[in-house]
Amino acid sequence: MDNRSILILYGTETGNAKDASEKIGRVARRHRFSARVVAMDAFFVPTLIDEPLVIFVCSTTGNGVEPANMTSLWTALLRAELPSDLFEDMDFAVLGLGDSSYQRFNWAAKRFQRRLLSLGGHELCERGEADDQHARGSDGVIDPWISMLFEKISERYPIPPGLDILPDTGLYAPLLKITPCNSGEMADTSNSSNQVAPWMLRTMSLIQNTRMTEPNWYQDVRHLILRADEDIRYQPGDVAILYPENSPEDVDTLLKRLGWEDEADKPIQISPNSEDRSLPLGYPGLDNPTTLRSLITKHADINSVPRKSFVELLSYFTKDQNETDKLREFCTDEGLDDLFDYTTRVRRTILEVLLEFRSAVVPKEYVADLFPELRPRQFSIASSSSVHPRDIHLCVAIVNYRTKLRIPRKGICTSWLARLETGTILNVGLKEGTMHLPREDTKPIILVGPGTGVAPMRAMVQERVAKGAMENTLYFGCRSTTADHHFHEEWEAYQRQNALIYRVAASRDQAS
CATH class of the missing domain: 2.40.30.10 (Translation factors)
Structure with a gap:
């Protein structure tokens, strides 16, 4: 492999698989690879056959379900007519992220690996199965798996003579290149040219x-x-x-805290900082000038609970040594429990952490690295x-x-x-949802929908009545028929038309 290219494809629902993929990409660049980290639904599937080295990172949602942005690639790979030697020239590895408290632990990754093998792919190392229940969290599996992966990769793809593995200096180059823009129509919308989604x-x-x-x-x-x-x-x-979108108050607080308020509303263009990087999905491309305020408002999840990767990166921007030491201590094996108590247990947000570690001075080019996507x-x-x-x-x-x-x-x-x-x-x-009406309108249905869970039940009752299907029963649960009895006038009207048998259970009314 002359150009030393590695492709890392991720399927994620909450961003954890993307976080792990970015970590793999950083290690790959230290090993002198050109590393592309791409969401599965943003990758042009027909070109996968031309990739010599691919790492697939996929989370499992719920009890064995693949994330939405993995569906298009997975569906393409399931086609029955695909030959068994389709990926005979591809080396691959699979890292799964899941939770062993579910019966189908890392089910999506397991199925993905089996399908790649059946299509002739060559597996570089055993499948990684990160587990939220691990004593160190997912990182307890991800970190040693990445080390093992690159041991195998180095055996098969040795570093060219005269080059060495780059040292792990910690602070990596930012994802974004930000350029001032003197003119141009502001067109930062969530369906900009860089927007790719598995739905219209x-x-x-x-x-x-x-x-x-x-x-x-x-x-x-x-x-x-x-x-x-x-x-x-x-x-x-x-x-x-x-x-x-984030609230204007939170955005103002963040811009002021990071010292970006004077530049917040100046037009800018953003682009990847290197040829092997790509903008996060939804970020405006070069043809859509934007502002820092708009980026923070529409794309940065500033109120999520910070991941370990956020804490690690922030530690390189703090000017106070005590703050630097504290952040880096959080990232050690011994400090992970303290990090959990400081962030996850009390639901402390990224914005609140920035307000507490006030010596941190973050270059604006790191906005996409520091903040997860909204x-x-x-x-x-x-x-x-x-x-x-x-x-x-x-x-x-x-x-x-x-x-x-x-x-x-x-x-x-x-x-x-x-x-x-x-x-x-x-x-x-x-x-498309997971609940479906029976194909035969003549079949009676029983629906149970407490609180706002009655939303899809309303859709089903409306659809059935419009088709003349009148054997419908709805059990609705609320706290009080005088306070949170959602759509009750509609249910009562259907009942008068003999289109619905309606029963309501109001917990507080019964208690009184």
């Missing part, structure tokens, strides 16, 4: 955002209606994908396209809670939804 994005307008629960009730539940310019088709049980959120659709052909209805509980430190918290996406005004234009994805 549609432009929709928010025409309703009303509270469903009583004003004095402790929980705010919203009924939102999104409208397209033309008819759309989706099935009962399908899911809407929304792209949230992930889209999924909501069950609460309407039938047979009844509402241009609309998508959502039933969403606005998340508010207190951490173990009694610090108030708001859900990133639901608090964003709560402050949206009617007329707001949104990019919305549609995804």
Whole structure:
């Protein structure tokens, strides 16, 4: 392999597999490889046959389900007509990320490995199975597996004469190159040229955002209606994908803390810092000038619980030695329990860590390295396209809670939804859900949907009644019929039409 190229493909739901892939990429570059780290759904599948060395990193979600951004590649590899020697010239390795408390632990990685072997691929080393239940967390498996992987790679692909493995200096080059932009139309949208998703994005307008629960009730539940310019088709049980934004207050706090406020609104263009790197999905490309404020608002997950990789990187930017020592201590085997207590146990956020380690001075080029990507959120659709052909209805509980430190918290996406005004234009994805109606409309159905879990049940009842299927039973659970009895007028109307047998269990009403 003359050009010493390595491709690292990841399938992730929460970003952990991407984090591990970036770590593999950094080690590969130290071993004098040109390393590309790419999301599985952003890779052009037909060219996979031309790749000599590929590392697949895939998480398993729930009980054996592959992440959404792995589906397109996995489906392509499952085609029955593929020859058994398709990947005879490919060396590969598979790293799985999972949780052994689930019966189908690392199921996605196991199936992926078996399929690659059946297509003729040559496996470099045994499959890695990172486990959230490990005493050191996933890193307890990932770190030694990466060491083993590169021992095998070095045997098969020795470093060229005259070169050595680069030292692990810790601080690596940033992903982004940021260039001032004097002119150009600001066009940073979540469906920019760099946006790739396993679902189609549609432009929709928010025409309703009303509270469903009583004003004095402790929980705010919203009924939102999104409208397209033309008819759309989706099935009962399908899911809407929304792209949230950070609050202006949190963004202002971060920009001020990092000393970026004077540059926050100046036009910039961003590009990868090297030819073998690519922009994170959704980041605006060169043809879409943006600003630091827009990047932080739309793309940086500043309120997530920091991973170990964040703490490691931050330690290279602190000017106070005590802060540097503390951050690096967190990253040792002995300090992992303290790191868990400091971050995960109390749900401390990235923004809060930055506010506590105040000596850290972070170059803006590291924005994509330091902050995870702000992930889209999924909501069950609460309407039938047979009844509402241009609309998508959502039933969403606005998340508010207190951490173990009694610090108030708001859900990133639901608090964003709560402050949206009617007329707001949104990019919305549609995804097939896991619940489906029976094919025969003559079959009676029984539905159980407590709280906002009634959303897909509403879609199913609407669809069935529109088709004349009248044998429908719904059991709905809430706390009080006078406070959080979602869509009760609609259920009662269906009941009067003999289209629905409706039963409600209100826990607090019964207790009284």
